[in-house]
Amino acid sequence: xxxxxxxxxxxxxxxxxxxxxxxxxxxxxxxxxxxxxxxxxxxxxxxxxxxxxxxxxxxxxxxxxxxxxxxxxxxxxxxxxxxxxxxxxxxxxxxxxxxxxxxxxxxxxxxxxxxxxxxxxxxxxxxxxxxxxxxxxxxxxxxxxxxxxxxxxxxxxxxxxxxxxxxxxxxxxxxxxxxxxxxxxxxxxxxxxxxxxxxxxxxxxxxxxxxxxxxxxxxxxxxxxxxxxxxxxxxxxxxxxxxxxxxxxxxxxxxxxxxxxxxxxxxxxxxxxxxxxxxxxxxxxxxxxxxxxxxxxxxxxxxxxxxxxxxxxxxxxxxxxxxxxxxxxxxxxxxx
Amino acid sequence: xxxxxxxxxxxxxxxxxxxxxxxxxxxxxxxxxxxxxxxxxxxxxxxxxxxxxxxxxxxxxxxxxxxxxxxxxxxxxxxxxxxxxxxxxxxxxxxxxxxxxxxxxxxxxxxxxxxxxxxxxxxxxxxxxxxxxxxxxxxxxxxxxxxxxxxxxxxxxxxxxxxxxxxxxxxxxxxxxxxxxxxxxxxxxxxxxxxxxxxxxxxxxxxxxxxxxxxxxxxxxxxxxxxxxxxxxxxxxxxxxxxxxxxxxxxxx
Amino acid sequence: xxxxxxxxxxxxxxxxxxxxxxxxxxxxxxxxxxxxxxxxxxxxxxxxxxxxxxxxxxxxxxxxxxxxxxxxxxxxxxxxxxxxxxxxxxxxxxxxxxxxxxxxxxxxxxxxxxxxxxxxxxxxxxxxxxxxxxxxxxxxxxxxxxxxxxxxxxxxxxxxxxxxxxxxxxxxxxxxxxxxxxxxxxxxxxxxxxxxxxxxxxxxxxxxxxxxxxxxxxxxxxxxxxxxxxxxxxxxxxxxxxxxxxxxxxxxxxxxxxxxxxxxxxxxxxxxxxxxxxxxxxxxxxxxxxxxxxxxxxxx
Numbered sequence: 001x002x003x004x005x006x007x008x009x010x011x012x013x014x015x016x017x018x019x020x021x022x023x024x025x026x027x028x029x030x031x032x033x034x035x036x037x038x039x040x041x042x043x044x045x046x047x048x049x050x051x052x053x054x055x056x057x058x059x060x061x062x063x064x065x066x067x068x069x070x071x072x073x074x075x076x077x078x079x080x081x082x083x084x085x086x087x088x089x090x091x092x093x094x095x096x097x098x099x100x101x102x103x104x105x106x107x108x109x110x111x112x113x114x115x116x117x118x119x120x121x122x123x124x125x126x127x128x129x130x131x132x133x134x135x136x137x138x139x140x141x142x143x144x145x146x147x148x149x150x151x152x153x154x155x156x157x158x159x160x161x162x163x164x165x166x167x168x169x170x171x172x173x174x175x176x177x178x179x180x181x182x183x184x185x186x187x188x189x190x191x192x193x194x195x196x197x198x199x200x201x202x203x204x205x206x207x208x209x210x211x212x213x214x215x216x217x218x219x220x221x222x223x224x225x226x227x228x229x230x231x232x233x234x235x236x237x238x239x240x241x242x243x244x245x246x247x248x249x250x251x252x253x254x255x256x257x258x259x260x261x262x263x264x265x266x267x268x269x270x271x272x273x274x275x276x277x278x279x280x281x282x283x284x285x286x287x288x289x290x291x292x293x294x295x296x297x298x299x300x301x302x303x304x305x306x307x308x309x310x311x312x313x314x315x316x317x318x319x320x321x322x323x324x325x326x327x328x329x330x331x332x333x334x335x336x
Numbered sequence: 337x338x339x340x341x342x343x344x345x346x347x348x349x350x351x352x353x354x355x356x357x358x359x360x361x362x363x364x365x366x367x368x369x370x371x372x373x374x375x376x377x378x379x380x381x382x383x384x385x386x387x388x389x390x391x392x393x394x395x396x397x398x399x400x401x402x403x404x405x406x407x408x409x410x411x412x413x414x415x416x417x418x419x420x421x422x423x424x425x426x427x428x429x430x431x432x433x434x435x436x437x438x439x440x441x442x443x444x445x446x447x448x449x450x451x452x453x454x455x456x457x458x459x460x461x462x463x464x465x466x467x468x469x470x471x472x473x474x475x476x477x478x479x480x481x482x483x484x485x486x487x488x489x490x491x492x493x494x495x496x497x498x499x500x501x502x503x504x505x506x507x508x509x510x511x512x513x514x515x516x517x518x519x520x521x522x523x524x525x526x527x528x529x530x531x532x533x534x535x536x537x538x539x540x541x542x543x544x545x546x547x548x549x550x551x552x553x554x555x556x557x558x559x560x561x562x563x564x565x566x567x568x569x570x571x572x573x574x575x576x577x578x579x580x581x582x583x584x585x586x587x588x589x
Numbered sequence: 590x591x592x593x594x595x596x597x598x599x600x601x602x603x604x605x606x607x608x609x610x611x612x613x614x615x616x617x618x619x620x621x622x623x624x625x626x627x628x629x630x631x632x633x634x635x636x637x638x639x640x641x642x643x644x645x646x647x648x649x650x651x652x653x654x655x656x657x658x659x660x661x662x663x664x665x666x667x668x669x670x671x672x673x674x675x676x677x678x679x680x681x682x683x684x685x686x687x688x689x690x691x692x693x694x695x696x697x698x699x700x701x702x703x704x705x706x707x708x709x710x711x712x713x714x715x716x717x718x719x720x721x722x723x724x725x726x727x728x729x730x731x732x733x734x735x736x737x738x739x740x741x742x743x744x745x746x747x748x749x750x751x752x753x754x755x756x757x758x759x760x761x762x763x764x765x766x767x768x769x770x771x772x773x774x775x776x777x778x779x780x781x782x783x784x785x786x787x788x789x790x791x792x793x794x795x796x797x798x799x800x801x802x803x804x805x806x807x808x809x810x811x812x813x814x815x816x817x818x819x820x821x822x823x824x825x826x827x828x829x830x831x832x833x834x835x836x837x838x839x840x841x842x843x844x845x846x847x848x849x850x851x852x853x854x855x856x857x858x859x860x861x862x863x864x865x866x867x868x869x870x871x872x873x874x875x876x877x878x879x880x881x882x883x884x885x886x887x888x889x
Contacts, residue, residue, distance in 0.1 A: 062693075130873060133693075136626075137869065137873060138870060148860070148866075149863075152860075190450075192450070192461065193440075193446070193450050195437050196440050198428070202425075203424045203426060205388070207437065265690070290708060291709070293705035294702060300694065300695075300698035300701070301695055301698035304687070305683040305684055308684070
C-alpha cells in the first residue's frame, strides 16, 4: 500500500511541477522556455546515463554505442506517430485530448523500447564475448552503422531529417520515465541478478567459476540498457519534434560516457549528477562557445588523472543519508 | 561409479605440452592430492576440469556425464567448484555478497521478479541471506560479513574463497594451493577445515598444494606430476619413499 | 575496359590505402606497447597536415620543387613527433596504470582538446595546401597515376621500409618489441620503458604527420576535423591487420583503402564510410585478433 501511495505521490508531484513550469497552474508564473528545455534535455540525459551505467558501471562492460539504440528508439517511435498518429487518435476519440496524446506517446515509446531491446540483443550476443577494448570498438562500430543506415532510409527523412513529429513529450513524461529508469535500475542492481553483474565486473572468470552464466547476464543487462536508451530516444524526438542523425553520432555516445564517468561509474546517483552537471556545464558555458569545448576536454583529462572514480565513485547518495530518511526505494548494497 | 574421471587428458599450448596423457579417478568423499614441482601443470589440470581450457585430447566426466568442452559456468552448476591460486575474490563486494553470488546458480528468480519485487524474489533473497550467513559462520567469517573482500587479511581471504566455492553446493571441490602463504598454525587449522568439509558434506576434494605437511597429512591418495606427466600415484607414505618423486623435486644426481 | 577500370581502382586504392597504413602504424605501435587505443592519433595526423601547411607557406615564393616538399614533410614529421611525445608525457603517462576505461576517456579528452583547440587556433574553415612539387600525370597503359598518388605510394613505401628496418635491426627497435611483449619484463631487463614509449609515440606521430602532408599535397583541402574520419578508418585498418602487429597495420591499411575505392567505384558512394565499420565488425566477430594477430589467452 505504501508503495502505491509513494508512486501516486510522485506522479502527482511531477504533474504539478509540469503545470507550474508551463504556466498553466499559477497564472502569470512560468519558467523561461529556455530553462525548461535545458531541464527536459537533462531529464533525457538522465535516462541515458543511468541506463548506460547499468552496462558500463555495474557490469563493467565497455559499451560506447548507446547513441545507436537511442536513434532506433527515436526514429521508430517518431515514424509510428507521424504515420499513424491521426488514425490512432481517431480510434481513441472517446478520450480527452490529453489522454489521447498520452496513449499515443506510450504506444510510440513501447515500440521504441522493444526495437531498441531487440537491437541490443542482436548487438550484444556476438559482441559481449569480446574483451574490453574490442567490445568498445564493436559497439562504437554498431552505433555508427545504425546511424548511417538510418541516414539512408528516405521514409524517415534521410539526410534532411524527420520533421513534423507531434509534441507529445513534456517535462511530466520525461521525468516520469527518468524516475522509472532510476527505479528499475536500482532494483536490478540491488537484486541477486545485480550481484552477478557486479561480480562479472569485479572478476568475470571468478564469476563464471561460481556458476554465473556470464554471457546471459551480460546480454540481459545490455537489453535492459538499450531498451531505456530507446525510450530516451523516443522522448527526445517527441520533445524536439525534429530528428536528424547528427544528434546520434558517436560523439553523443561519448557524451553519455563522460556523464557517467564524471558522476562515478557504478553509482546511480552519480549518473544523475553527471547528467545534470554535463548539461549544466554545456549550457552554462554556451556563450563561450569555442573555448567551452577546449576547456571542457582539458578538464576531462585532468579529471581522469586526478580523480578517475568520478564524484561519487561507487557510492550512492542514499547511503549517505540517515537510515530513517530512506524511502521504500531500496538503496543498492554499499559497493563503494 | 567414480565421481570424477579423467582419461588420457592432454593439454597442449602451441608446442608446449602442459598436461600429458593424464588419467585419474576420484571417488566421492575422497581426499586427493595433486603435487609436483612448479610448472608441472597442476593448475592447468584444474583449468581443464573446470572448462577454462578445452582439452586437446582425452575425456573428463563427472558422475558419468562428460564435461569436455562445456563452459565453466555450466560445469560449476553440474557440481564442480574451485578456488584460485591467486585469490580471485570480488574485491569491491562485501564478504556476505561474495558468498551470495555463488548461491545464485541454485536460484530460480529472474530479473523481472527483481524489478517488480515479487514475493518469490523477496523469499529467495531471505533464503540466500540465511544460508550465506550460516556458511560464513562455519568458516568463522560472520563477524566480517559487511567488510569489503579486499580489506580482509590474507588468511581470511583464503577462507572466504573456500566458503564461496562451497556456496555453489558442489559435489567436487577443487582447491588450488589453499595453504599458500599460511603459517604452520593456520595451515593446521586449514587441514582440520578441509577434513571437516569432507566429513560433513561428503564431497570429493581435489587438492593442489606445495605444503607437503598439508598434503601428506590429509590426502588419502597423492598424484605426482612432473612436466605434465604422471610419475607416481599412491598413498602418502609410498609417495614419500618413491625415488622418482624425490628426484623430480630435488633433481638428479 | 573492365580490367583497366579495375587496375585504375587498384592504383587509387593503393594510394588511399598507403595513407591509411601510415596512420594505422601509429595506432598499432602505441597499442602494442601500452594497450591503449590512442583516440587522439587521428588528430595528430591533422596537426601534421597543418604543420605542413604553415611550413609551406613560409617557403612560399620559391618554386615548387622536390626539395621544398621534403623540407616541409620533414618539418611536419619533427613537429608531430614532439607533439606526440608531449601528449604521452602529460596526458597518458599519469594514467598509465589506471583502468582501460580511464585510459580511453583520457584519450578521448585529448582528442577533443586538439580538435577544438585547432578550430580555435586555425579557424574552422578549411585551408588550401599550396602545391609543393611539380605536377604531372603518368600513364601506365590504360591506368592513369597522378604525381601526387605516385608520391604517396613511393614515400609511404620508403617510410614503412625504414620503420621495419628500424624495428628489426636497431637496439631501440628490439627494445620496442620487448616492451610490446611485456612491459614489466622489459623493465626487469633494464630497458628504459618510459624512453621507449616516448620513442614509440614519436615515431607513430611522425608517420601520421607524413600522411597528413601527403594528403595535403593530394587533396589540397584541410580542416581541423579531418582527423576524425581518416583516424577512425586507419584504426579499423590496424584492427583488421591485427592491432599491435606492424606488418598487419600496413596490410590492413592497404586492404581498407582498396575496399573503399572498390565499393565506391562499383557499388555506391553512400556507404563509403560504413564500409570501414562493416569490415571492423566482421573482423571482430569472426577473427578479433585480426589477420596477422595472435590470440591472447588470459592466464588463470
